[in-house]
Amino acid sequence: MNSTPPAGYRKKPSPAGPAPTPPHDMKNALTRLKPRLHRPDRHQVVQSLxxxxAAIIAWALTGWWLxxxxxxxxPWAAVALVQGTVYRSVRTAVQLVLMISTGTLLAAGVAALTxxxxxxxxxxxxxxxLLGNLAPVGGQGLYASTTALFVLAYGxxxxxxxxxxxxxxxxxxxxxxxxxxxxxxxxxSHHVGALAAALPRDSARLLRDIAEGLEDYDTPRAEQWHQSAEELLAALSELYVGRGWDSESFRLNPGRRLRRWTPAPSTDWDPVWARVANRLLALTLTLWETAAEDRSLPRPPAPALDELGRLLSAAAEACEACRSLMVDGVGPESQDRRNAVLAEGFRALxxxxxxxxxxxxxxxxxxxxxxxxxxxxLDDLTPSGGDADDGAPLPRA
Structure with missing residues (x-):
């Protein structure tokens, strides 16, 4: 069959512009974007509304009524001043008014003179x-120069x-x-309570995972354990930030006695979970090194791994018992449960x-x-005279 085109044949030009994106490429792009998206929580929705x-009310007062x-x-100032706490709104209002006044008066004065x-x-x-950068007003320093620019640009x-x-x-x-x-x-307080309660829960989950996987763990799994321990430290840092917001949210807050709220767990527990997170970071790093073929630390023998698994399972149960004590308050049932599993952990040790x-x-x-x-x-999870509750000290191995 002759494949030569007939005389006068002209190839149809291809459409201009880039080729259409294949459906699978679009799907991959959406998949990569999905982890960055999250549903807004109640606080974000309320503050946005x-x-x-506030902007609508401010516009109605100045633009419609006055x-x-x-x-x-x-409305520009009103939107900027619905902050995360009432105290921060008041403080930011003083800073914003000061910067806008300075920028307005300085621009008007220099324009009138020149x-x-x-x-x-x-x-x-x-x-x-320069004033906005040097003044102790945080991000509100930007309003000095932008307000001056608006004054001069619009005359x-x-x-x-x-x-x-x-x-x-x-x-x-x-x-x-x-x-x-x-x-x-x-x-x-609710957000801080959720962050605080997540630390013992996630610590227990990691300890159980390690205990169940000690029999045949490999380098990827040990690396995953170590990454989970690093995430515990990141969550602890987030808790410290959240406690600052919690404390600030009660300053100048007229609704603190009217609204129903659940107090966050005591800060006495924070050092406990900080120590636990650091222990888990060190423990998982050692396991990671014993699993790596290019390291000189050998894997412990099977009998030792069995006892380590029993020990870590007991530590996981102790974390759960401590979580009950931290969230629900000191009670004999939770104390007895923690003391029993810690005793089991010390026997395994x-x-x-x-x-x-x-x-x-x-x-x-x-x-x-x-x-x-x-x-x-185990020592970190064992109560003593200065710990977060009054449980009796346990005998060490």
Missing amino acids: KAAA AAPMALMA GNTMIAMVIVLPLTT SYSGPAVGHRLLETLVGAAVGVAVNAVVLPPVH AAVKGQLNGQGPDAGAALGSLIADCQAL
């Missing part, structure tokens, strides 16, 4: 930008214009603070110490490192 409501010529300043917008910008913008630096701009800023600031303080004033006899130098070093980490872990 409050900010929108018929102000620059009503944009009021009579030239360009010259006024050259003088004012460096000064307001609104007459006496009445400056007065309207400052009045509208004050109205917006008052509306934003009032809405945040009166309508469901934010309290962060004594048994695994007996496996040290007859080990070579390298095997003894690997097993000894694991034993030291496990003994410290």
Whole structure:
């Protein structure tokens, strides 16, 4: 069959533009994007709606009722001042009004003296930008230079214009603070309580996973354990930040006695979980090194791993019992449960110490490192006179 095209045949040009994206490429892109998206929590939804409501109220007061010529300043300030706590709204309001007033007055004064917008910008913008960076006002320093720029760009630096701009800023600031303080004033105890309760739960989950996988663990699994221990430390840092928000949310909060709220677990437990997380980080690192073929630490013998698994299972149960004590309060049932599983853990510790006899130098070093980490872990979970509850100390191995 002749494949030569007939005379006069002209190939149809391909459509311009990039080729359409294959469906599987679009699906892969959505898959990569999905972990970055999350459903907003209740606090985010409430604060967003409050900010929108504050902007609408501020606009209605200045733009509709007062018929102000620059009503944009009021909703702009109102949105910015619906902060995560009432105290932060008040503090930010003072900073914002101070920066906007400074930028407005400085721009209006220099423009009036020079009579030239360009010259006024050259003088004012460096000064307001430097002031915003040097003043202890955080991110509000940006408002000094941006407000000065608006004043000069729109030529609104007459006496009445400056007065309207400052009045509208004050109205917006008052509306934003009032809405945040009166309508469901934010309290962060629930969030902190969830973060605190997650630490013993995740520690117990990791300990159980290690205990169940000690029989035949390999490098990828040991690496995954170590990454989980690092995530515990990251969660602990998040808890510290959350406790700061929780404490701040009760300052200047008029609704702290009216709203129902559950107090967060005591901060006395935070050092306990900090120590536990660090023990797990060291323990999983040693397991990772004993699983790696390019490291000189050998895997502990099977009998020792069996006793280590029993020890770590007991430590996981102790974490769960401590979680009950931390969340629900001190009770004899939770105390008895914790004391029983810790006693089991110390018996397993004594048994695994007996496996040290007859080990070579390298095997003894690997097993000894694991034993030291496990003994410290049990000590961290054992109550003493200065711990978070009044449980009696247990005998050590």
